Amino acid sequence: MPPRGPILLQHPFRLPALALLLVATFGVRLTTAQTLIVRSAPAASTIELALDSGRVASATADKDGDATLKVPPQGAEIEAQLYVDTCGALVRVLLVRLRPGPPQPGCTRSEIGSVFIVRPITTFVVDLDGTSASAHVTQGPPPREWVARGEAAAKASRNWGAPSNGLALSGGAGFSTFNRAVTVACGDTICDSSNFGLAFAATADYWFKRFIAAQASYIRPADVTAIGSGTNFRFSSALETRILTVGAKVGGAAGPARMYGIAGLNYHEATSTTSQTSDSTTVVVNGVTQTIPGGTQSYAQQVKGWNWVFGGGFELWFSRAVAFYTEVNVVKLKTSPSVGEGGLDDRALLAIAGARVHIGR
Secondary structure: OOOOOHHHHHOOOHHHHHHHHHHHHHOOOOOOOEEEEEEOOOOOOEEEEEEOOOOEEEEEOOOOOOEEEEEOOOOOOEEEEEEEEEEOOEEEEEEEOOOOOOOOOOOEEEEEEEEEEEOOOEEEEEEEEOOEEEEEEEEOOOOHHHHOOHHHHHHHOOOOOOOOOEEEEEEEEEEEEEOOHHHHHHOOOEEEEEOEEEEEEEEEEEEEEOOEEEEEEEEEOOOEEEEEEEOOEEEEEEEEEEEEEEEEEEEEEEOOEEEEEEEEEEEEEEEEEEEEEEOOEEEEEOOEEEEEOOEEEEEEEEEEEEEEEEEEEEEEEOOOOEEEEEEEEEEEEEEOEEEOOOOEEEEEEEEEEEEEEEEOO
């Protein structure tokens, strides 16, 4: 047995829809029947599965001696023992609660030697070596390396990890861009701006099941800056944002990969600062020339509030503990100021990639 951009900002719902479509495509690959896979039996032999209820399922082994049998579950959850009788061109697997009677004449019995919890999604993989048998058990589809042959088996032996339930922590970096921040800052003046920059994120996920999880993230987008000028004045402005998101993930796993969609709320704090310098000007009043001195003014506003976040992501587990992940989120920012006048009404696009670590067993 081998070892084990702009369009998204204008249409923010396209990204979640795409993520959910991908989730639906890959799905949560849970079987609806108890499954028995027998490997390395005599080619073209008959494989039988006998249950306590008296039901028997059968199949014919292929040229590699492999066969797959599926039967309706016997109950939500039962305890059972596993025995394998090898009778020449017949292999009979007994999945029973109590010890069965002796094997038929001409048959050799292997007792797997454990009591198994059998659920509707349980899969048994039985490997034969002559008249000896061993078994592996999993809830859901078996890992590819348990059943692969030939070139597929060589690829499976790379020992990829698999998505699992429980707590995972991650950190990453990427980019952020805002939909309206530069337009608001520059207005109708000549303006040099920066609306694309480095963003950072730290995330905690807890997967309750293979397909649903809770998530909390702290995101530090890049600052948006603008430098502009008009007649007799110059200005510079900056928008600094911090975002905390909380929400749910819904996803599906396929081998070492998992894709998911994200929906929830974000709490954001943003500070906008502007410094404007005006030149001295002269005016003539009643024939007298007067000078109006220039100067520099600075002002700021702060906003805080809640709004929505949608997105999607992908993770690839190189081992049980470490994965690469990437996520794209659209975050709505709309609040009234807590200090000063004005407000914030914008959307941010955030794309992050980094490392994810599974915590615990």
